[in-house]
Amino acid sequence: MIRTEIKVETMVNEVKKTEDNVIRTLSDITRAVSDFTNMFADMKENITDEMLKRSDEIERREGSFKKLFEETRTNLTSDMEAKREELTQLQGKLERPPIAFHAHHVEDLVLDTADEIIIFTKSVINEGTGYDTSTGIFTAPVGGLYQFDVHTCTQI
Structure with a gap:
């Protein structure tokens, strides 16, 4: 910028x-x-x-x-x-608006199929309204380069 x-x-x-x-x-x-x-x-x-x-x-x-x-x-x-x-x-x-989201909390803890979408139901930040908490899909509102960071923990 x-x-x-x-x-x-x-x-x-x-x-x-x-x-x-x-x-x-x-x-x-x-x-x-x-x-x-x-x-x-x-x-x-x-x-x-x-x-x-x-x-x-x-x-x-x-x-x-x-x-x-x-x-x-x-x-x-x-x-x-x-x-x-x-x-x-x-x-x-x-003058493009900032695009960012921070989501957490997964209700479905069992991933039993391949290529299943993990849906984070709680959104702390959703600048640009790109992340949909009901589908778990992010849609880029403007063209550009995006970076995604994911942190997961599993129970043993």
Whole structure:
């Protein structure tokens, strides 16, 4: 549980670092687009035939740059949402209820058939309501790894 919390905390820090890098990169790209747009406006003031040809090329490049910018922003946003979803799933795994039971007292002291279920009729602890004292069967309420310890004494 502690390892998972540490791992989630590490992932949150990595997501924050990535988010900071994305914001910084987007700011640089926005500044570059703004500078590029200002330069383009200055060039249009002194129009010549050669400048018209170059301005068409610049407009084409600006369009593909904007398209690339939007694609990058969309990809980064979807990556951030995926990481956020992953963190939410990990948090959900951390919030699973504890499962434990402690049962004792056997009424049927004679085991006369093979594979007979021993039913402990008194339940001291039954967190998660997995153990049924009427059938002696434990049903795992959530998936996971379970450990069972049994202590028995026999009369001679």
